[in-house]
Amino acid sequence: MLLDNFRAKLRNSLQVWRDAGIINDVQYQQITQYQANLEKTVQNRSAKTVIVLASILIVTGAITFIAAIEQVVTREIKVLLLLSLLAASNITGFYLWQQPIKAQLEGKPVFRKYILGKSLLILSALLLGVNLSVIAQLFHINQANYELLLMWGAGVTLMAYSYEEQTLAIFGLVIVLVCYLIFSNELPYLNNDVRWIVIILQHIPLLLWVVFVPLSIWCKSRTCFILTAIAFTLTLLFNIKPLQYLNTTNNFSWLAAFAFILPPALLWSYDDLLFPKVSKRYFQRVARNLALACLCIFFYILGFNYHWQAPDLTLSYIKPVNVSLNNAASIDIAFLSVIAVTQWLFLIQHKFSWKNLVILSWIVICGLAPFWNYLYIDIPNVPVILFNAMNILFCLLLIRHAMQTRERKEFWGGVLMLTLLVLTRIYEYQTDLLFGSLVLTLYGLAVIGTGTWFETKIR
Amino acid sequence: MIQKDLPYWRLLVSLALQLSTIITLLAPSIFTQYTGKTVILSTMPVDANDTLRGRYVALEYDISRLETLKKLPGWNDLVKKYPGINSQYYPVAEGTNLYVILHNESKNKPWRPLRVTTALPASLPENQVALRGRYQYGSIVYGLEKYYMPEVQADFSKQDIFQTRQIRLGQIKPIIMHIKVDSQGNAAPLEMNVTDTDANGRIHKYRF
Numbered sequence: 037m038l039l040d041n042f043r044a045k046l047r048n049s050l051q052v053w054r055d056a057g058i059i060n061d062v063q064y065q066q067i068t069q070y071q072a073n074l075e076k077t078v079q080n081r082s083a084k085t086v087i088v089l090a091s092i093l094i095v096t097g098a099i100t101f102i103a104a105i106e107q108v109v110t111r112e113i114k115v116l117l118l119l120s121l122l123a124a125s126n127i128t129g130f131y132l133w134q135q136p137i138k139a140q141l142e143g144k145p146v147f148r149k150y151i152l153g154k155s156l157l158i159l160s161a162l163l164l165g166v167n168l169s170v171i172a173q174l175f176h177i178n179q180a181n182y183e184l185l186l187m188w189g190a191g192v193t194l195m196a197y198s199y200e201e202q203t204l205a206i207f208g209l210v211i212v213l214v215c216y217l218i219f220s221n222e223l224p225y226l227n228n229d230v231r232w233i234v235i236i237l238q239h240i241p242l243l244l245w246v247v248f249v250p251l252s253i254w255c256k257s258r259t260c261f262i263l264t265a266i267a268f269t270l271t272l273l274f275n276i277k278p279l280q281y282l283n284t285t286n287n288f289s290w291l292a293a294f295a296f297i298l299p300p301a302l303l304w305s306y307d308d309l310l311f312p313k314v315s316k317r318y319f320q321r322v323a324r325n326l327a328l329a330c331l332c333i334f335f336y337i338l339g340f341n342y343h344w345q346a347p348d349l350t351l352s353y354i355k356p357v358n359v360s361l362n363n364a365a366s367i368d369i370a371f372l373s374v375i376a377v378t379q380w381l382f383l384i385q386h387k388f389s390w391k392n393l394v395i396l397s398w399i400v401i402c403g404l405a406p407f408w409n410y411l412y413i414d415i416p417n418v419p420v421i422l423f424n425a426m427n428i429l430f431c432l433l434l435i436r437h438a439m440q441t442r443e444r445k446e447f448w449g450g451v452l453m454l455t456l457l458v459l460t461r462i463y464e465y466q467t468d469l470l471f472g473s474l475v476l477t478l479y480g481l482a483v484i485g486t487g488t489w490f491e492t493k494i495r
Numbered sequence: 496m497i498q499k500d501l502p503y504w505r506l507l508v509s510l511a512l513q514l515s516t517i518i519t520l521l522a523p524s525i526f527t528q529y530t531g532k533t534v535i536l537s538t539m540p541v542d543a544n545d546t547l548r549g550r551y552v553a554l555e556y557d558i559s560r561l562e563t564l565k566k567l568p569g570w571n572d573l574v575k576k577y578p579g580i581n582s583q584y585y586p587v588a589e590g591t592n593l594y595v596i597l598h599n600e601s602k603n604k605p606w607r608p609l610r611v612t613t614a615l616p617a618s619l620p621e622n623q624v625a626l627r628g629r630y631q632y633g634s635i636v637y638g639l640e641k642y643y644m645p646e647v648q649a650d651f652s653k654q655d656i657f658q659t660r661q662i663r664l665g666q667i668k669p670i671i672m673h674i675k676v677d678s679q680g681n682a683a684p685l686e687m688n689v690t691d692t693d694a695n696g697r698i699h700k701y702r703f
């Protein structure tokens with residue numbers, strides 16, 4: 037509406053301007069022509085809005101119709117209807133989705149059918165979920181929500197594999213993650229459960245890495261890869277909960293060590309070329325950036341004093357950890373370690389570089405964190421200082437690298453991380469106000485100085 | 496935006512995989528229906544408002560109750576193995592799996608619980624089955640408790656037993672469930688028999 041109003045005003049003004057001699061006839065013609073083109077797109081947009089509204093009405097009508105006949109129709113017909121709806125949506129979606137690709141291969145212009153086809157494929161993924169839940173209800177299958185969700189997630193992921201479609205891949209990943217979240221609420225109450233679904237969900241980090249990383253390559257989807265990497269790291273950490281192993285003496289420090297080692301080690305050594313029939317490095321850069329981010333976050337987390345307090349200082353709060361070994365997690369660790377070692381061997385034999393060695397040493401430092409207590413060093417706060425120093429070093433290296441390569445994002449990322457670190461430490465130790473203000477002012481000045489210098493330099 | 500030109504068999508593969516997820520969902524239940532032994536269970540006669548929840552039927556069995564299972568042999572071993580947070584109110588750890596051994600004394604009579612075990616027994620006599628349950632919020636859940644059955648509501652919404660039950664609780668006949676139990680202890684429902692409390696005492700049968 038607003039836009040249309042503006043156009044009408046512009047049309048009037050144009051005539052006034054031409055009469056006043058501000059613009060000449062040729063310019064007037066050009067602007068009018070341009071206007072006419074714009075209006076056409078606006079009309080197209082209105083048509084689209086009408087179509088969307090109409091389809092919402094149709095879908096609502098269909099749902100109401102189903103609700104109306106629900107009591108009359110037998111179970112078999114309902115299932116048949118649902119299945120044929122799913123198949124129809126798949127087939128028309130695939131057909132429309134593929135048509136423009138064929139047209140373009142033949143040199144014809146690309147149509148909007150592509151978008152429609154793709155939307156229909158996504159609709160099919162949704163319909164699969166509807167099918168599963170309704171069929172479970174019709175056949176009186178009493179299942180937990182996460183079981184249905186896992187089935188749905190698996191179905192959508194398989195769809196993504198067969199269509200090589202990145203939206204479906206991301207959708208499948210999200211469903212599986214939601215399923216894991218729901219399941220993790222149940223996790224403490226699965227004492228002697230032996231259902232296969234429980235076993236699958238306990239091994240979700242391994243599954244994410246083995247299923248969704250190849251899928252990302254298959255669909256060539258960066259977003260899917262990034263999401264998979266983040267989800268993998270978080271689920272692995274959540275399954276092992278490594279921070280609980282830092283302050284008490286226990287038998288399973290190595291579990292925590294692997295939780296710190298595996299995500300950065302796997303991500304840094306990741307190489308697309310290891311997969312068969314892949315000739316280009318799609319995600320290696322992203323994976324390395326993620327590995328660095330992961331290391332930085334680990335340094336940041338391990339830099340908190342809270343994790344390193346000796347048990348005798350917190351007598352009232354000693355948790356009875358690791359009564360028994362987490363079997364699922366150890367199996368995951370074994371498999372993932374094999375993958376990580378293979379990747380590192382490939383990396384080292386490919387080309388020797390000091391960078392790899394530095395990163396490896398950082399990963400090892402992270403991995404040694406859970407064993408700190410066994411050293412019985414009486415100097416307090418050594419690990420805290422160590423990890424904070426590592427974090428500062430990391431940020432400074434990042435900033436230095438950014439200055440060399442003139443990467444704005446990297447530079448400001450490093451500065452922000454450093455700022456976060458300074459602020460956290462000031463609040464953590466509740467420093468004297470005067471000292472705090474001094475540090476903040478000095479730091480602010482330094483940021484302004486380097487920031488302006490950097491900005492002028494890259495210009 | 497432009498991707499590979501996909502062959503049409505990809506569509507067929509995708510459809511087949513989608514269908515297979517649906518079949519995977521149904522398979523365990525169908526397996527139980529075909530291979531299982533038929534077992535008759537009687538439900539607890541409970542408040543009608545509790546049983547008929549909209550289009551859902553919610554059932555409670557004798558063996559759902561802790562009071563029933565507590566008397567059986569094997570219960571103490573279970574409590575010892577998976578102790579709960581409070582020996583009186585929460586005797587068993589939340590989510591513990593258990594097997595109730597049921598046996599029938601005579602045909603067409605409800606089966607009775609015999610004992611409780613933590614592991615599936617290797618072999619059982621012909622007239623016994625092991626039914627798997629899960630301790631959840633103070634009762635045992637077998638996956639046989641809640642059913643979406645709009646037809647039950649249609650039959651009983653006007654005047655019948657589910658309404659009158661509340662008044663004449665003493666005369667209620669329990670709902671009889673016919674179920675199938677397979678060798679792994681999984682159960683699937685077969686038939687539900689509801690006795691009308693009207694004078695004729697007609698039995699409504701619902702197939703699952």
